[in-house]
Amino acid sequence: MVTLLEFLVAALLVIGGVFGIVGSFGLIKLNDPMSRLHAPTKATTLGVGGVLLASMLHAAAFEKYFSFHELMITLFLFLTAPITANFIAKVHIHRQETRDTMPEAGGDDHWATHDTPEDEQRRQAAPTPPADE
Amino acid sequence: MIGSAATFAFGCFALAMLMNLWKVVTAPNVADRILALDTMFINAIALMVLYGLALGTEIFFEAAMIIAMLGFVSTVAYARFILRGNIIE
Numbered sequence: 237m238v239t240l241l242e243f244l245v246a247a248l249l250v251i252g253g254v255f256g257i258v259g260s261f262g263l264i265k266l267n268d269p270m271s272r273l274h275a276p277t278k279a280t281t282l283g284v285g286g287v288l289l290a291s292m293l294h295a296a297a298f299e300k301y302f303s304f305h306e307l308m309i310t311l312f313l314f315l316t317a318p319i320t321a322n323f324i325a326k327v328h329i330h331r332q333e334t335r336d337t338m339p340e341a342g343g344d345d346h347w348a349t350h351d352t353p354e355d356e357q358r359r360q361a362a363p364t365p366p367a368d369e
Numbered sequence: 370m371i372g373s374a375a376t377f378a379f380g381c382f383a384l385a386m387l388m389n390l391w392k393v394v395t396a397p398n399v400a401d402r403i404l405a406l407d408t409m410f411i412n413a414i415a416l417m418v419l420y421g422l423a424l425g426t427e428i429f430f431e432a433a434m435i436i437a438m439l440g441f442v443s444t445v446a447y448a449r450f451i452l453r454g455n456i457i458e
């Protein structure tokens with residue numbers, strides 16, 4: 237039983253480490269900024285997740301205390317990772333792209349990061365569209 | 370077995386952090402630099418938790434939690450500064 241738990245903790249640690257290094261290697265290796273956003277998500281979810289699960293299992297099995305702190309960290313990372321990725325993508329759109337290089341935004345408007353004062357005036361002059369009921 | 374696995378994971382995350390540092394130095398633009406710094410925070414959390422596991426204490430979980438919060442706040446503040454030229458408007 238102890239051997240099985242040891243094996244499980246060791247396997248989780250190895251999986252976490254491998255995914256952590258893969259995430260950071262992808263950050264160097266991929267050559268498109270938008271696909272570079274994709275690589276560190278593996279380090280966030282599987283890398284840190286594996287290490288946190290291993291730590292929790294280790295504490296419960298060998299250290300005679302049980303803690304939920306790790307689950308809190310995992311939850312926090314899962315909540316904040318999409319927000320961070322959205323902000324970084326917006327920075328990329330703002331700095332590296334122009335209005336012409338971006339695909340159509342859909343509707344009758346364009347990408348909000350490329351707004352100009354003229355757009356603001358045009359939007360205020362136009363009648364407000366009917367709200368969706 | 371756990372000891373060697375922890376050593377392996379330590380090596381992996383240390384190497385990952387070095388790669389991130391390399392990316393921070395050589396990044397072609399600001400978005401990549403913010404992304405590399407954010408990944409560095411993630412790897413720091415993993416290293417902190419690993420250190421707590423290796424020593425058998427739970428005192429490092431709080432430190433990892435604080436690093437996670439600071440990482441999120443600083444990444445958002447950096448991105449917001451690039452986007453708006455201001456953090457709190």
